[in-house]
Amino acid sequence: MAYLKAMRPEDILKPTAAGLCSQIGGFHIDPVRPVERALITHGHSDHARAGHGAVLATQETLDMMRLRYGDDFAGSTQAIRYGEALKLGRTEVSFHPAGHVLGSAQICVAANAVRVVASGDYKDVADPTCLAFELVRCDAFITEATFGLPVFRHGDPRAEIAKLLNSVALFPERAHLLGAYSLGKAQRVIAMIRAAGYDKPIYLHGAMEAITRYYASRGIDLGDLRLVRDAKKAELAGTIALCPPSSLQDRWTRRFPDPVSAFASGWMRVRARARQRGVELPLVISDHADWDGLTATIAATGASQVWVTHGAEEALVHWCTMKGLAARPLNIVGYGDEDEGAAEIASAEAEA
Amino acid sequence: MNRFAALLDRLAYEPSRNGKLRLMTGYFRDTPDPERGYALAAITGALSFRHAKPNIIRALIAERADPVLFELSWDYVGDLSETVALMWPARVGGGERTTLAATSSLSNVVTTLASLGKSDLPAQLAAWLDALDETGRWALLKLVTGSLRIGVSARLAKTAVAALGDKAPDEIELVWPGLKPPYTELFAWIEGRAGKPVNVDPAPFHPVMLSHAIEEADLAALDPSHFAAEWKWDGTRVQAVAGEANGRRVARLYSRTGEEISASFPDLTDALTVDGAIDGELLILRDGRVQSFNVLQQRLNRKTVNAKLLEEFPAHLRAYDLLAENGEDLRELPFAERRARLEQLVDRLDHARVDISPLVPFSTWDELIAARADPAAAGAGGDAEAVEGVMLKRLDARYLPGRPKGLWWKWKRDPHVIDAVLMYAQRGSGKRSSFYSDYTFGVWTAGENGDELVPVGKAYFGFTDEELNDIDRFVRNNTINRFGPVREVVHDAAKGLVLEVAFEGLQRSGRHKSGIAMRFPRISRLRWDKPPHEADRLETLQTMLRSEDAATSVRPLARAASAGADS
Numbered sequence: 001m002a003y004l005k006a007m008r009p010e011d012i013l014k015p016t017a018a019g020l021c022s023q024i025g026g027f028h029i030d031p032v033r034p035v036e037r038a039l040i041t042h043g044h045s046d047h048a049r050a051g052h053g054a055v056l057a058t059q060e061t062l063d064m065m066r067l068r069y070g071d072d073f074a075g076s077t078q079a080i081r082y083g084e085a086l087k088l089g090r091t092e093v094s095f096h097p098a099g100h101v102l103g104s105a106q107i108c109v110a111a112n113a114v115r116v117v118a119s120g121d122y123k124d125v126a127d128p129t130c131l132a133f134e135l136v137r138c139d140a141f142i143t144e145a146t147f148g149l150p151v152f153r154h155g156d157p158r159a160e161i162a163k164l165l166n167s168v169a170l171f172p173e174r175a176h177l178l179g180a181y182s183l184g185k186a187q188r189v190i191a192m193i194r195a196a197g198y199d200k201p202i203y204l205h206g207a208m209e210a211i212t213r214y215y216a217s218r219g220i221d222l223g224d225l226r227l228v229r230d231a232k233k234a235e236l237a238g239t240i241a242l243c244p245p246s247s248l249q250d251r252w253t254r255r256f257p258d259p260v261s262a263f264a265s266g267w268m269r270v271r272a273r274a275r276q277r278g279v280e281l282p283l284v285i286s287d288h289a290d291w292d293g294l295t296a297t298i299a300a301t302g303a304s305q306v307w308v309t310h311g312a313e314e315a316l317v318h319w320c321t322m323k324g325l326a327a328r329p330l331n332i333v334g335y336g337d338e339d340e341g342a343a344e345i346a347s348a349e350a351e352a
Numbered sequence: 353m354n355r356f357a358a359l360l361d362r363l364a365y366e367p368s369r370n371g372k373l374r375l376m377t378g379y380f381r382d383t384p385d386p387e388r389g390y391a392l393a394a395i396t397g398a399l400s401f402r403h404a405k406p407n408i409i410r411a412l413i414a415e416r417a418d419p420v421l422f423e424l425s426w427d428y429v430g431d432l433s434e435t436v437a438l439m440w441p442a443r444v445g446g447g448e449r450t451t452l453a454a455t456s457s458l459s460n461v462v463t464t465l466a467s468l469g470k471s472d473l474p475a476q477l478a479a480w481l482d483a484l485d486e487t488g489r490w491a492l493l494k495l496v497t498g499s500l501r502i503g504v505s506a507r508l509a510k511t512a513v514a515a516l517g518d519k520a521p522d523e524i525e526l527v528w529p530g531l532k533p534p535y536t537e538l539f540a541w542i543e544g545r546a547g548k549p550v551n552v553d554p555a556p557f558h559p560v561m562l563s564h565a566i567e568e569a570d571l572a573a574l575d576p577s578h579f580a581a582e583w584k585w586d587g588t589r590v591q592a593v594a595g596e597a598n599g600r601r602v603a604r605l606y607s608r609t610g611e612e613i614s615a616s617f618p619d620l621t622d623a624l625t626v627d628g629a630i631d632g633e634l635l636i637l638r639d640g641r642v643q644s645f646n647v648l649q650q651r652l653n654r655k656t657v658n659a660k661l662l663e664e665f666p667a668h669l670r671a672y673d674l675l676a677e678n679g680e681d682l683r684e685l686p687f688a689e690r691r692a693r694l695e696q697l698v699d700r701l702d703h704a705r706v707d708i709s710p711l712v713p714f715s716t717w718d719e720l721i722a723a724r725a726d727p728a729a730a731g732a733g734g735d736a737e738a739v740e741g742v743m744l745k746r747l748d749a750r751y752l753p754g755r756p757k758g759l760w761w762k763w764k765r766d767p768h769v770i771d772a773v774l775m776y777a778q779r780g781s782g783k784r785s786s787f788y789s790d791y792t793f794g795v796w797t798a799g800e801n802g803d804e805l806v807p808v809g810k811a812y813f814g815f816t817d818e819e820l821n822d823i824d825r826f827v828r829n830n831t832i833n834r835f836g837p838v839r840e841v842v843h844d845a846a847k848g849l850v851l852e853v854a855f856e857g858l859q860r861s862g863r864h865k866s867g868i869a870m871r872f873p874r875i876s877r878l879r880w881d882k883p884p885h886e887a888d889r890l891e892t893l894q895t896m897l898r899s900e901d902a903a904t905s906v907r908p909l910a911r912a913a914s915a916g917a918d919s
Contacts, residue, residue: 149421149424149425149428150417150421150422150425150438150439151425151428151429151435151438151439152438153438153442269438270428270429270434270438271364271365271431271434272429272430272431274365275364275365276787278367279365280365280366280367281365282365312424312428314424315420315421315424315425318418318420318421318424319418319421322418
């Protein structure tokens with residue numbers, strides 16, 4: 001056929017006002033506005049929105065959207081397994097573990113033997129609450145860049161958990177109030193605290209109850225969980241309680257005896273971030289790849305083109321260029337202004 | 353070094369004053385001499401390393417990191433030391449790290465830095481940075497660059513030392529000027545192992561007493577008979593100290609932070625022929641008239657002075673207070689007695705370069721309100737333009753270092769105010785490094801295509817935390833351009849944010865397109881209600897500037913003009 005010429009990645013996927021769009025496939029990925037057909041990488045609210053016609057996602061992501069937005073969050077839904085291939089329009093799509101949160105996926109879109117992978121959000125380090133990141137070789141890689149600066153090296157999260165448990169042992173009369181994003185981070189931190197051998201009850205802010213119970217229902221052992229609202233002030237001395245980050249400076253904290261304010265986030269690597277929020281015990285635990293993770297992943301995909309979405313895209317684009325890769329930022333409005341962590345915080349606040 | 357780094361790290365995150373005190377006192381108790389003394393010196397800002405400049409650190413990181421990535425990171429983190437500490441390449445095989453870090457004690461670092469030549473410094477710094485972990489690197493770089501910024505004042509550190517024994521922090525302040533790192537005799541005295549250290553400097557700096565701001569509404573709670581009032585002169589606060597050692601006269605001039613500035617003001621130190629420590633205001637007088645702050649600025653911050661400068665900008669000391677006389681410490685005396693002694697001393701000195709700041713007579717607050725509104729008629733005469741308000745001092749107040757409550761009040765003249773439009777915003781540094789907190793604002797002027805905004809100044813304080821959040825959100829939602837860390841925000845006739853900007857004065861500036869620079873600008877109100885086209889015009893500022901210029905020669909008229917611009 002005469003019209004069949006080599007496909008370029010931007011013929012397969014390109015940024016539009018509504019988000020990444022595949023015209024030849026007839027769908028959008030993580031659209032920020034209601035569309036006819038949406039493929040969703042994971043359940044965080046800036047990626048998974050209500051109001052689309054048809055939604056294709058992993059079972060866990062669909063469950064989380066239902067939990068958050070109610071049963072009628074989309075016209076119709078379809079679950080897809082990791083590794084399963086599906087024909088959509090002139091493309092073939094498949095979902096692959098992104099290691100970000102439970103159910104999170106990278107979406108690979110292929111046409112005429114050209115593969116484009118949209119990473120969504122991802123991390124390349126172990127997380128007991130979700131499948132490990134799977135490398136997908138591709139021609140164009142669409143990467144996040146939340147921590148896309150070389151000052152972000154996240155280190156071993158187990159050392160951060162040890163820091164928390166040491167502080168709990170040091171201040172048995174105080175409560176440790178740990179700010180963590182409600183979806184993913186909270187459950188990962190609880191699982192890691194359990195893995196470190198801490199078996200006392202862990203207390204939860206009401207806003208994270210449903211999603212945490214959902215994690216437990218998927219076979220992730222989180223131990224004895226209780227609600228802060230059911231506990232008396234004196235009972236909370238010497239305990240660990242988790243809450244959305246926005247609640248750390250809330251009047252809600254007054255129900256705790258002399259609380260130590262802790263925050264589990266990649267942003268805690270920068271002192272000013274911790275001080276701004278009045279955090280006394282910053283824990284560098286991130287669900288996003290750090291600088292070394294981003295650059296190692298980009299190199300390993302073998303992609304010759306790199307598109308950088310939300311985060312510090314400038315630095316990552318510069319790095320790619322130095323490595324001889326064609327790179328450009330995709331300024332998609334709606335993934336928030338993640339360069340400050342504002343969006344991540346704001347979305348946690350929305351959850352709270 | 354590790355222990356000191358851990359202390360700084362914990363101090364940086366500890367929000368409460370008492371918590372900080374506990375941490376420091378604990379450290380001083382458990383750490384031996386001379387290590388703790390160098391730590392005290394670092395925290396109080398008593399260390400400075402001649403050759404250690406930020407550009408050495410920048411050069412070191414430039415050899416190890418891509419310059420673009422470094423700039424982006426620095427812009428993001430907002431702090432050079434922290435950026436370098438975080439970016440410094442991790443060493444593979446950390447085996448030797450602990451041994452090296454253990455041997456590089458703080459004392460070792462400080463003494464090495466003090467003796468090392470400029471050319472050897474980079475290699476030594478790099479070796480330490482390789483050996484330390486991230487916290488250690490951060491602490492080392494903070495120490496070397498001399499800006500700890502951990503939310504601990506020198507005063508708080510001395511309070512922590514005082515808590516080791518049963519001493520009051522003020523007792524430490526009194527002996528402090530004669531002490532040097534590592535302060536072994538100070539710790540020995542505090543711990544009861546030795547007598548009080550003697551201050552041997554014949555012309556030492558005395559820590560300055562500062563005032564709190566007050567407003568008219570607050571006066572009702574105070575009894576006017578307890579206070580004296582004097583003019584607050586628009587110059588620079590200094591301390592002039594003279595004494596004798598081994599038959600040699602020593603006269604020194606200090607800034608309010610204790611930095612010696614004698615070399616820049618030989619005309620003034622020559623005038624100090626009587627032993628004593630005078631707290632006063634540095635001014636420029638021509639023909640007996642106080643010149644504007646703009647004039648004084650041309651004499652300030654000059655490392656060398658020539659005959660022409662001395663002649664054109666003759667320095668003058670206007671005396672407020674007397675802290676010591678002939679070796680006698682007067683700071684425990686009430687203000688009224690110190691003032692009487694000061695008047696006698698200035699009389700005896702009888703030098704044209706030194707005079708006394710007159711008291712403003714009043715018996716009721718209404719009389720003082722009237723005096724502040726019209727200093728020319730209340731005794732300031734031809735110098736009224738150089739009056740930036742009144743000072744209230746309790747007659748029975750001792751001279752206490754720091755900013756004690758309830759003793760001294762400053763009641764400034766009302767500032768000038770204009771409405772300007774926000775044009776650019778830049779992220780702040782330190783605590784504010786995620787916020788767009790530095791604002792460039794402009795006023796309207798006629799351009800080629802009709803009215804356009806021209807930038808007239810930059811402000812980064814004056815707003816509340818809540819207002820900062822609101823402006824930050826406005827900036828993010830209304831960005832029309834990005835230039836690195838700077839964002840241009842929407843600013844046309846109909847859309848934009850109007851800022852009410854307060855400032856103390858104007859000066860001509862060749863560096864600004866508008867030709868005008870503001871003194872001490874700050875955001876006084878956010879005018880969400882006001883459309884940008886209603887903001888002020890450049891002509892308004894130019895009129896104010898002309899009246900300020902005129903003020904230097906024809907005062908009484910100019911005063912009326914600038915008071916008009918005030919309202």
